[in-house]
Amino acid sequence: MFASNTTHPHNARMIREPATPTLFQRRIYGTVGLTVLIAAYLLVGLTVHDPWRGDDARYFGPVLSILQGESALFPMLAGEPLTDYPPLYYWVAAVFAALAGDLLTAHGAARLASALFVAIAIFFTARAAESLHGRSSRTPAALLALGTLGLVLHAHETQPLLAVFAMLALTLSGLAELPRRPLAGGVTAGLGSGLAFLAGGLGGLLITAPLMMLALLSAECRQPRASGGLLAGLCLMLAVSGAWPLALHLNAPELLNLWLGAEWLRLSAAALAVAETPRLLELVGWFLWPLWPVALWGLWRARRHLTSLPALLPVLSLALGLGWVVLSGDLSQANMLALIPGAALLAAVGVVQLRRGAASAFDWFALMSLAVFGILVWLAWSAQAFEWPPGLARHVERNAPDFVLPQEQYRLIAGVAITALWILLVARLPRSISRAPANWAIGLVMLWSLAVVLLMPWFDHGRSYRGVVQSLDIAVQGERSERPLSCIATTGLSDAMRTSMDYYAGLRAERIVAGSTPCPLLLVQLERREGAVELAPEWETVWEFRRGAGKRQENFRLLRRRE
Secondary structure, eight states, X not given: OTTOOOOOGGGGGGOOOOOOOOHHHHHHSSHHHHHXXXXXXXXTTTSSSOOBTTHHHHTHHHHHHHHTTSOSSSOEETTEEOOSSXXXXXXXXXXXXXXXXXXXXXXXXXXXXXXXHHHHHHHHHHHHHHHHHOGXXXXXXXXXXXXXXXXXXXXXSXXXXXXHHHHHHHHHHHHHTTXXXXXXXXXXXXXXXXXXXXXXXXXXXXXXXXXXXXXXXXXXXXXXHHHHHHHHHHHHHHHHHHHXXXXXXXXXXXXXXXXXXXXXXXXXXXXXXXXXXXXXXXXXXXXXXXXXXXXXXHHHHTGGGTTSHHHHHHXXXXXXXXXXXXXXXXXXXXXXGGGHXXXXXXXXXXXXXXXXXXXXXXXXXHHHHHHHHHHHHHHHHHHXXXXXXXXXXXXXXXXXXXXXXXXXXXXXXXXXXXXXXXXXXXXXXXXXXXXXXXXXXXXXXXXXXXXXXXHHHHXXXXXXXXXXXXXXXXXXXXXXXXXXXXXXXXXXXXXXXXXXXXXXXXXXXXXXXXXXXXXXXXXXXXXXXXXXXXXXXXXXXXXXXXXXXXXXXXXXXXXXXXX
């Protein structure tokens, strides 16, 4: 697969084919090699870490609710409805957690859904590239999508937008096949768009469904057979996307109304201000690295054929993805996932047509930059293990004064092995059009693996709420031993902390309504930037937990109502 030289007949003029690959190249860079690389990327570090603060813990909440026997039809977090996304991702994650619960932790097994959706996205992005640009672009598309800088962390957390990412790639793959297989392509695109709605709501629908209509602008799709395939796909899209709202209307109409209200608020929210454009460009710049420079080159090379399907489809996908970000005004990193398939399709043909000097520069940059980051990972581990270099060791101590590095020799051995394997693979990498993308993807996989092996205890210490909840549970049990507790009230508590409380200790806090609560205990979460908070004299502090430093410092207080 890495060294294939088959050309799609409709795109022979757009692609410069490499020389016939040698037997040595086939042995190293076949389908098995690419599969092993993707599997290593997806599985290393996926199941071993706790639910981390932010989206990882937040979106594990609905999965936990399903496992506890609560509503599977509508996402719930610690007993309360969560209106962010429809339940497709949570359903798949709950199935994995139920099937692999005896072998893995519930949160680790649930993240297998992320691996599945990323694998689907990479596979169908590569399929779309092959249909649009020829077989020689299939491997670069997979490698560049895999190596996107912003994907790596989200691919290893509980993230519903990964399902949208996968369904967008499925939609693009179906539309790319329309000229050759109109019915199959239309049905595939319709299925992808319908499932995108079940994964991301109206946002998922708005970045996929218009592609099915706008594809007719290309000369390749102006055929009766293509129109018939698209019509069949649209019917399937309506059937798939309408199933969940219909079931919700029949079983819990109040939840459907709640979700529709939340979707309307998102649609009617203020669009991204012009002053936020630099932030958007900065976010896109690093998140889509190294896709966007090569994608721009591919777009420039195809500038005379912008109405043809190979250029029109990825450009429209990028425009819809960016349009949704601008209209929603949401600059969260996960929203950039929808930009990866379109950028990868443009970059795949751009890599094939890179001039020799540019290809060598890309290859050199991939080697040097990832090697520097690898050295930094080793220095970070050295600062924890040997307190060298001193400045970095002081930074580690300041940010986590109570962190103690586990004395696990296998981590050092594994780190050395990963580094040696990385050097060996780079040294034996053959010349081909996929060399620069392969260098980047291999380097990123090895860098992530090295960080997981050497720094995972540090990451877990700073990003997991396990220690906080365990300490809180002891304090709550102490209060219960003195008097019966009917409930715990909360203000300012993050969804990630609420999920962690439910998961690790079975504790659920009730939100304060109208500024008062009958609960005898009050749990408060403060960040350093919020400063001091004045409390009513009826409350006294019985437990406090502080962690982190600087802007990321968090303070937790458990307050008791004075008798």
